[in-house]
Amino acid sequence: MLSDLEVSNLITKTIQDVIGKSPVILHEPKFVGNEWVYLKECLDTGFVSSVGKFVDRFEFELASYTKSKYAIAVVNGTSALHIALILSGVKPGDEVLIPSLSFVATANAVTYCGAIPHFVESESVHLGLDALKIRDYLKSISEKKSGQLVNRNTGRVIRAIVPMHTFGHPVQLDELLKLAKDFSLILVEDAAESLGSYYDGKHTGTFGLFGTLSFNGNKTITTGGGGAILTQDESLAKHAKHITTTAKLAHRWDYVHDEIGYNYRMPNINAALGCAQLENLPMFLESKRKLFSKYKAAFSSLEFVSILEEPKNCSSNYWLQTLCLSDSVESARDSILENTNANGVMTRPCWRLLHSLAPFQNSPKMDLAVAESLEKKLINIPSSSFLINPSNL
């Protein structure tokens, strides 16, 4: 039986065998394409803000890349989710089913609508929502009333379900889509982490009524700060554009706003960065996949830890490479985090489960045993493109 220190040392060494000994952070962007050219063009033309061609172009290219009918660029992934929920009909006092195992933005966006996050269970292959367990749970606590799903315990309408593709690994969408249909739930995909990830050959974020992306600095591609709303519905796409740009009616000079709107527009300068980054996305993905293979080979010799692999029928972007500790070494988690970070290898655990955070402690939840067990086992390790063999690419 290995001590926590021995486990930690082995993990640090294994990572360093793959990526070398220079200090590395968890994920950093690379600007090796047209970033500078496009930014310069913004400055030269004076178009950095709400006017300029890069926003349209970024939206067009995102739609082409994901094969989504429509893509609307916004200031970040959080605002994308906020608007997707509003346009899904989420109303103050509604409940929205979301994973407890997610970044806090998923829950925050629900509260911005005046709605209540209702935390549901994850499973351990893809780390996303467990459709079967949620089905049983909903059967036991909810009933349909005039076409709406009502939580018998709280009396509130459960309006939507928001699966999230954790660390880039697609959730099992088939089962979730069936669940949503059977229980009259709107499905919105939080695809913040999964640009470049496919379920059954189709890009994540294009299955639900909406899908949302993030281009934060730590994501596979970045716009500084940014996000996008994907949808296949023309009128929802138009509405999303309208409401994210202050809901102003088009007119040469008149200022009429016909509903409560938001200033969630992505500035042209951030979109310019996005256009350049998107051109290199295939190269980033290839590099991240290679990194995964190297890690996989290296960790295969350690029987107490495994590295998360894309689920079957899926292609993952391998945004964040993820170790999963076996039960026997769970207790070493914090010492692994200490040891790796002390040696310049930036790692982190997954997020604190959202139902345990102060602002959500009174939110409804189902049994979250799997999420709770995952919280103790998952560790993200350095995952940037180009960590290995940049010259091979």
Place this chain on the structure above:
Amino acid sequence: MLSDLEVSNLITKTIQDVIGKSPVILHEPKFVGNEWVYLKECLDTGFVSSVGKFVDRFEFELASYTKSKYAIAVVNGTSALHIALILSGVKPGDEVLIPSLSFVATANAVTYCGAIPHFVESESVHLGLDALKIRDYLKSISEKKSGQLVNRNTGRVIRAIVPMHTFGHPVQLDELLKLAKDFSLILVEDAAESLGSYYDGKHTGTFGLFGTLSFNGNKTITTGGGGAILTQDESLAKHAKHITTTAKLAHRWDYVHDEIGYNYRMPNINAALGCAQLENLPMFLESKRKLFSKYKAAFSSLEFVSILEEPKNCSSNYWLQTLCLSDSVESARDSILENTNANGVMTRPCWRLLHSLAPFQNSPKMDLAVAESLEKKLINIPSSSFLINPSNL
């Protein structure tokens, strides 16, 4: 008596006498400083997003420039106002007094808090809130109950008042501060338009509990999209930073968020632009003031129109130059707008009064006769820095 067409032709000609005949838009940014250098530094170091030195630097330099104790950079002026209102204690169901003569963002931010905009009257010298009329109005409709001001008609608490410095002209803050004190109202300044404007020698946005700025593309300086929260209170400043950056507690790897937070952080790349723009702000202000003098001289020959001048005791940034039609030619407004725009001189009326927009039609309001009369008379004309004599600067 001149016809509408004659009035329009005279106005178009007078503007063109000042700025020439090339087509011009209302306001455009100029990038003639270190913009390139700083953006390139972001790309070269890889810091474009939440990590990087430009956000701290921009906040520091904004605070120095405005002599505000604290400045917190955020994604835009709307989000700045949203957070300022939350931290002022605005709660769902409260009312907030705001000018009907403002951009829609002022009202939207109130609704994001679940609060109700309550529209109050403007006056015609500085176009901002009329403290004396509002005082009389509040006397007649409100009463104090356990230290809070309650609207007798609606039963709701009136929590705050948000004066706005219209087109850069400072509102009469003395009277408003007295009013706020007497009626137990929190005062938040919407200084989105007034970076570089001073009331009684002190920068606008530094009088209230909070002041908020915008760096949208049409403002005096731009960050693409951006805004800032000003405050003189250390703990409010810390709270503003915390809540605009997802309310995450500092920790090397742990993800604990102790309240509902927002992703309102300004990305480093936008802050880089802001740092460069701020360096040239004095030059922009000088140029805009010269433009005002030229317009003033040119329009002095037309007795049916005046150009808005900074109120006494104030220094205005002259963000948007503003014509005010006399009653006799009010009917010519739309033909002036048509004529100028058709001749490549971009102009616009002031915003539609907010109380008349669909989403706010049921909001409480006082008599708004002055705002209603101003709506028919005000026209913004081309106002960019460098419209005249760039070589003189």
